[in-house]
Amino acid sequence: MRPIAITGTTEVEVAVARVRRADFIISVRTRGTLKSAHSIVLAAPQVPGLRIVHLMDNGRPVKKGDVVVEFDAAQQEQNVIERTSSVRSADGDIEQLKATQVMNGEGDAMDKMDAEYGVERARLDASKPKCSRWWMAPRTVFRLGLWRARCSGSRP
Secondary structure (H helix, E strand, C coil), X not given: CCCEEEECCEXXXXXXXXXXXXXXXXXXXXXXXXXXXXXXXXXXXXXXXXXXXXXXXCCCCCCCCCCCEEECHHHHHHHHHHHHHHHHHHHHHHHHHHHHHHHHXXXXXXXXXXXXXXXXXXXXXXXXXXXXCCCHHHHHHHHHHHHHHHHHCCCC
């Protein structure tokens, strides 16, 4: 049915249709590349055995404070515990080496004092009056040479 509008002296046909409420959809088919106005590349930490617990949907807008990706914390906590115990073990080894060096230094000082005592004793023995036994004199001089060599670190 087409209503007829009368204007002055002429008749004009006007097209009409029934109206109803609905979504207005425009569909455009084309080829090309869509680019985001603003995008940021996220990189995961380089940690072995990293597992993702939650990942935000791809293409979803992100606001400040949104969790984009959540990793499994249990494995990372285990790694921290292992590394902490390794560090403590290394610290203990260092302390033990320091104590060993102190003991070795004290032992060296004791050996030095013993050698100096032996040199002094040999000097005193050499300064005693000559004895009647002819084989004692060369022995005392030889001992003095050994003690001096031991103190200086060289061989007689």
